Amino acid sequence: MKISPGWLAAMKIPIRAGRDFRPDDSLPGYAIVNETFVRQFLNGLRPIGVQIAKGSQAFQVVGVVADAPYRDIHEDIRPVVFVPFHSTGKTRNATFVIRTANGNPLTMAPILRREVTRARVSNVRTQMEFVQAQTVRERLMSMLALFFAAVALMLAGIGLYGVLDYSVLQRRKEIGIRIAIGAQAGDIARQVTAEVFRMVMLGAAIGLGLGMLTVRYIATLLYQVHPTDPAMLAVPSAIILGSALIAALPAVFHAVRIDPVAMLRAD
Numbered sequence: 001m002k003i004s005p006g007w008l009a010a011m012k013i014p015i016r017a018g019r020d021f022r023p024d025d026s027l028p029g030y031a032i033v034n035e036t037f038v039r040q041f042l043n044g045l046r047p048i049g050v051q052i053a054k055g056s057q058a059f060q061v062v063g064v065v066a067d068a069p070y071r072d073i074h075e076d077i078r079p080v081v082f083v084p085f086h087s088t089g090k091t092r093n094a095t096f097v098i099r100t101a102n103g104n105p106l107t108m109a110p111i112l113r114r115e116v117t118r119a120r121v122s123n124v125r126t127q128m129e130f131v132q133a134q135t136v137r138e139r140l141m142s143m144l145a146l147f148f149a150a151v152a153l154m155l156a157g158i159g160l161y162g163v164l165d166y167s168v169l170q171r172r173k174e175i176g177i178r179i180a181i182g183a184q185a186g187d188i189a190r191q192v193t194a195e196v197f198r199m200v201m202l203g204a205a206i207g208l209g210l211g212m213l214t215v216r217y218i219a220t221l222l223y224q225v226h227p228t229d230p231a232m233l234a235v236p237s238a239i240i241l242g243s244a245l246i247a248a249l250p251a252v253f254h255a256v257r258i259d260p261v262a263m264l265r266a267d
Helices: 035-041 105-115 127-134 136-170 172-180 185-213 215-221 230-256 260-266
Strands: 015-018 030-034 051-054 057-065 081-084
Touching: 030 035, 035 057, 057 081, 127 136, 136 172, 136 185, 136 230, 172 185, 172 230, 185 215, 185 230
Parallel strands: 030 057
Antiparallel strands: 015 057, 030 081, 051 057
16 A cells, blocks of 8 residues: 555554655555554564565565555554655545545545645545444444433333332332331332342343343344443443432332321321
């Protein structure tokens, strides 16, 4: 792949060893390789200064860069050799990479067409557009999963609220007696929610276990997200716990506001 000096910095591909190309580097003569190339072909040799050949052309490795997708973000990382790009002579096709601090990079397109007067600039696209075009399936699956998760969470919250409210209704006399003999609001809340939250924790543990068993199938639907990542496990768990707390609040308020005098008189 032919690149000019500064291309690696524009693409934010870090240089692991050696240096970037200089304007006076010749082709053939110098090359930069990625880490996969070093592992597969250099057999543990110190890569800087090594001579590699392609046909009758010889190259000296002057730099090693981090691995990055070549054409598609889904493909396996392949060994890549970068060689200097020179604008001398005629070039049919070339890609300009421009990094800007502007919020919308496409606003630079008219300026680019005006400044690059010796080339016909077409097909101006942002890096985000390339990524989005290659992650249509992942984004669609994430939106569907988010929708069904939200529906399931809402139904679970409604069910939890119903169970707790019915439990308070059934135990209102018991709760009234506890309040009458000095039980605090915190004690009543724990009495009302203890059993339900035990079921919530048990269900979460079972769901986590089933998720770990299906990791190999789930991983194919994700991109650069590991199903066993602690953050990926902690966030859903926190959401489930928070939803359970919100669903339990009306029943808890109902329980702690029970009038013990009215309950004892009704008895």
